[in-house]
Amino acid sequence: PPKELNLKAHYDNSPIPVGQKVEFSCVDNMKTEGAFEDALYELNCLKDGTFEPSSPSYPKCLSSNYLN
Numbered sequence: 001p002p003k004e005l006n007l008k009a010h011y012d013n014s015p016i017p018v019g020q021k022v023e024f025s026c027v028d029n030m031k032t033e034g035a036f037e038d039a040l041y042e043l044n045c046l047k048d049g050t051f052e053p054s055s056p057s058y059p060k061c062l063s064s065n066y067l068n
Contacts, residue, residue: 001024001041001056001058004064005023005029005058005059005060005061005064006026006027006028006030006060007025007026007041007053007058007059007061008024008025008026008027009022009024010023010025011023011059012055013030015044016045017045018045018046018047019045020044021042021043021044022042022043022045023040023041023042023043023045024040024041024043024058025040025041025061026029026061027061028066029063030061030062030063031061031062032059032060032061032062033059033060033061033062039055041058042058043056048056049068
């Protein structure tokens with residue numbers, strides 16, 4: 001995801017096996033814009049080397065300064 005969304009991936013940068021998921025969550029103690037909760041977004045690795053969903057709609061994470 002774009003850096004300005006403040007998401008971090010939970011994997012070790014090694015190739016992602018087919019059928020496995022990559023999870024993303026908010027960095028530090030940020031919360032999602034609108035819902036004010038921790039983000040957990042998943043992409044699935046498909047057999048053809050693409051991810052599902054193909055056009056991800058990542059959440060945007062903001063610091064608590066923006067949420068008050």
